[in-house]
Amino acid sequence: MATQKEIMRFELIMDAGNGAQKAGDILIKAFAKSGRFVFIEPLIPAEISPPKRTPHSMSGAVIRVSTNELSNMGSTSDLMLFEHEILLERRLKDSDYTIGGLVLLDMADERRAKDAYAAVIEEAKSVGLKVISFNMDDESVAIIKELNGNGKNMYYLGMMAAIYEMPEEYVAGLIRQVFKKLSEEKLNKNLTIYANGYKNALEVCPETFDIPKTEKSMTDSILLDGNTSLAMGIIDAGIRFYAGYPITPASSIMHSLSKAFPAYGGMVHQAEDEISAVGAMIGSYYAGVPAVTATSGPGLSLKQEFIGLANSAEIPSIIINVQRGGPSTGLPTRTEQTDLFASVFGTHGESPKVAISVSNVEDCFYVPHVARYITEKLRAPVIILSDYITSVSYKVLEKLPLLELDDINDISDDILARFNIKRLPDTIEMVKDNQANPGVPDKMRRVTGLNTDASGNVVYSSESNQRSHDIRNEKLEVVRRALTSPEIIGAPTGDLLLVCWGSSRGVVEEAINLANQEGIKVSALNFKIVYPLPTMLSEIFKKFKKVVTIEVAFGKENKPTEFSTLLRSETLVDIGLGLAQATGRPLKPKSVLARIKDLV
Amino acid sequence: MTTEVKQVKMKDLKALDPRWCTGCGDYTMLVGVRKLMVKDQMQPKDTVYVSGIGCSGRIPHYMNTYGFHTIHGRSVPISTGVALVRPDLNVFVASGDGDSLSIGGNHLLHGISKNIHCVYMMHDNQIYGLTKNQTSPTTRKGLVTATSPGGSIMDPINPIRFALGLGATFVASTAEWLGQHFVDTIEAAKNHKGFSFVHVAQRCPKFNPAAWDFQNSDWINFLDHENGVAGDTKGAPDAKVVKHDPSDLEGAFSHSENVPNVFGIFYQKEKASYDDLMRQAVENTPKKDPSKLLDGFAL
Incomplete structure (x- = not known):
């Protein structure tokens, strides 16, 4: 029976x-x-x-x-x-x-x-x-x-x-x-x-x-895992060049694209190392063809110098980091959310950049569109943060609407809203006035990691260097101002707010449902764009007696996780330790529930 | 569509004023490349000059073409990206001896072996100049530098052997002070399909003036051939001129024994470039309807 x-x-x-x-x-x-x-x-x-x-x-x-x-x-x-x-x-x-x-x-x-x-x-x-x-x-x-x-x-x-x-x-x-x-x-x-x-x-x-079948119609459903979804999203986002180097768990993006990309006019270049992969990606974008590279922790470390160059030279660039346990080779087949600082602050020098995380397989499909939109608007690098569990988890989805993006301005507001961001202004100030791609007559220009003035000429004056920093940082402010509130799960006020990002979202949502079933009221705030942070955070936090983060990251008393450190420093709110486990395995809804009970 | 092609003149190719030391060989290289562009009427808008870091890395700033001054040792990755997606562009690469054979060795290895279409000029002054007088991979044994106060203890790397050993399709050496030979060599390199590796003897009056005895020429051996580059007996009157067919690989290896005292084309052969093969592979793939991108994942 x-x-x-x-x-x-x-x-x-x-x-x-x-x-x-x-x-x-x-x-x-x-x-x-x-x-x-x-x-x-x-x-x-x-x-x-x-x-x-x-x-x-x-x-x-x-x-x-x-x-x-x-x-x-x-x-x-x-x-x-x-x-x-x-x-x-x-x-x-x-x-x-x-x-x-x-x-x-x-x-x-x-x-x-x-x-x-x-x-x-x-x-x-x-x-x-x-x-x-x-x-x-x-x-x-x-x-x-x-x-x-x-x-x-x-x-x-x-x-x-x-x-x-x-x-x-x-x-x-x-x-x-x-x-x-x-x-x-x-x-x-x-x-x-x-x-x-x-x-x-x-x-x-x-x-x-x-296990009873769903009553929903599944005729239009698809079955997709996170990395395949990213690969397909790359194609739909109008990106036409991928450069990568084998590394677990990012490699399957390259495998999927190697098979699928040429049929849509895209090219996959397997580079001799991680550094060369990011370099070729930047070379492609410099030459006018939207490009992306994907890697995991150690590869991100190797790519950092080039990411700094792209920022300084104002070349759009998209870097996907499928996070895994670390440091070093660490736990290559296990999950972690611990590359936030390496992504946002890893580059030498003062080099602000946008980091977007994904919470599920649908996000994986649309994040390349948003990354392309932001990087081409800002002409600054954008880092996409996925993680092992998202990369390998299969999900049954309703067939995702396609965008077939060519001009980035045709991106839909819905897709931007999925990542809690509004359209960016039409014009954004650049360090250099001339941003022409090779081939354009009479616009010849040189790009460089050296400091330049608005004409693009190398200048070492104090005034000019400060100006470049101002403009690069202002680009991030433009994004910050366009950010809407992160997704609030549950009531907007209460005793306890769980803050999460990336793959923790699903676990937290389920834990909240379990808590609600037991009559415990708790809310969550889930971030997609993890840098820069939106302006209204302290207002949101103030409506809760206690705010804690829930992450697959190491944290303990007096050693907040990377994400809570960031939130604390930007909001001056005392963000507490919710659940910070770096076991390499995804968090369990029941562990989150137990922690909720401790905290309320 | 009618496109008006502008006559390219020397003055059109000037950008910022160079900031190298007086007597630096990079000045003559800069002029030599400009001369080639005028001679062959290469359009500045279709030319990209990519460089690594070091004194040589500054050359794009002084050329009114498109340019990309990248990071130390990584000019090849950027050039690869450009070459793969924009076959319409001429790519020149400037890299020093340290940039090429130390920090950028792996990229140079793969650039050569993939036969990426570009003209790669290795500015060889046998010293780290911009970082002020450290031993480089081509520093001659015994030279006193800031990092080898007792004299360099290593034999220098032979860049020609490095390139020949990797199966390079174009391997040449020239000297920047031999104006005609330099221009002729980079012209042959430019006309070659694939990775043209050109070793260029380049003077550094500040830190390594003894590297190249440009006032005498009796130490120079020119490789001369109708399919190669003529020996520059005007610029180097006391040089020896030897016949060498650039298709002769064994001869090329044999002449490479005397590097860095040999100038000319060591070797040249035809071979498909990686960038051409990659583009062909994409072009030859039957295209799919992008509006059906996810249909294959239906349950």
Whole structure:
């Protein structure tokens, strides 16, 4: 008998290289296509395929499914399937499970680790999990052997499909689509394993679940992840040149564009390093072709000198930074919101620049348009801040209206409003009067990092240097004045205001809903543009007794996070420590709720 | 559309007054490039002069073309961006020995190997000038500098070998004080499709006057060929002139032993440039309807 649940989170955890991500992708598609909303967090090692049967080898898909729209990963998993006991032991340490939740454990390795299996099962039970052990059938084991150890993921996929009451043939159809390049023989073997998993799940698992389909029409819906959305947004924003260097988790933007861009007249240049990538992007924009580069933390550090040059030389430029855990290589496959200062203040010298964050997959699509609008208006760099969890999370969306932007002035007010900004003035003062692109007769000019006067000539006078700073900073003031209030979730006055930005928005929104259900009143303020900050902030803050930030960043008493430091310094309001966790994993709505209860 | 093409004259090419030291070889390079532009009637509006940092980096400011004085060692990335999206422009690049072979080594390596279409002039004065007298990658062994008070302990990098080793499609060396040879060499470089690497012996009277003995010419060897550049026996009367066919790679390597005492075209061959290949790849891709951009993501 199926238990109806409107929302559930489950995970499939295997050794890296065994296909957990692939099985997860098929499951996401199955749920989305059949009318459910999904959100996903891939758990992948920073290495490729670490030795199997080690804790380092953990690779999996955490999938949240719901009848209603989802904005975040949620708090804990209700059902977890593990390939072996070491992965279960590793995952228990994260305390990401729902007490009373189900663990499905493949016992295939038990003969080589009897004691370990017994100990882990005991441990799982002791924390309140129900453990169901299972073995694959002999036929599947034999086929997997024939496939050199591949195909286990299809068995687990079959189990999941059965447990979630999906029609067997429906998911089989998706498998055929995903593996269309496989030979008929191999495909059939995979399908047999899948079918066996499907059949056997119902024998071992006493419970199945039915997540009701949404009543909304999904006919016009699309399924998109954050980085693909950014890539498509780049095309729609009229950008025609991308330069990049491989770095996780930004690379998939370059992968998507490498495939799609040429069909829309765009070019992808894989540069020899991060510095060269930003340089080529600036070169393209200098020559008159809108361009973008994308990177992650370490790459941003390397690009800084060029970003400063673009600011001084007044060349538009767009830099996407998909934030990850750091510093250094840090946690390349985990999420963090800790590059705010590096983005806004990272460049040497006094070099103000705009930073725009994205809160979801829709924002990812439209942020290139807004970045292009602002950078071409100001002729100053704009940094886009995404993060790992946004970059990889899939979302079911209503088909997004396209802009096919050519002239930046044709950007729609709606898109600007999404980022809480109004149209900028028609004319904005530049350091240099002549801003012609190469090829324009009689307008020849030289751009440089050296200080210049209005004619563009190199000048070192004190007056002139001060003038350049004034003008560059005034450009940011122009943006500041165009900013409208950040989005307020809940009432505009009250006891507690949670301030967030980027991917934390969804988690905070869900926590507020949970709090409301318990009769606790709390509001949130979500920022898209994180620099400059709008003028009315202190007024907003003053209407609350307590203001705290909620971020995936490190903070503790006497060490505010970057964002709260910024807010404090600009508003002189005592912004407190809400939740500042730099675990590398997204925040949990339940942790935010617990913190709300502490604070009210 | 009729476009009136203006006659380009020397005076049209002047921008700011140069601020180099008296006797600096950059002055003669500046004049040489202007002479080429007048000779070949290159339109200033279609010319972009990109530079890195150092004394050489200032040259765009003094040329009334489009210009981009970038950052240390990174003229190639900017030039790559320009070359990829604007094949209609002539790109000149100015870079010093430190800019080219120290801080910008990786970019130069990739500029050469990708064969990006531009004329790359490496101003070689064998010293860091603008930062005041530090050892550079081409400083000769034994030279006393601010950072090598006991004399430089390293053999200099041979820039010609560097370029030849990377499969450069145009490799030449010249000297700025040999006016005719300099103009002829950069003209050949300009007419070459791809990355034209031109090593230029350049005087620094302030910090390294002994680097190039421009008053004597018996140390100079010209590589002379009908497909190359004629030896400048007027400018360097005591120089030796040897025949060398620029298509002879083995000969080029052999002559490179005597660098930096050899001027002429070491090597030249035809090869598709990265920027041409990239543009062709985009042009050859069947186009899609932008109004259906997201249709492929439908559930």
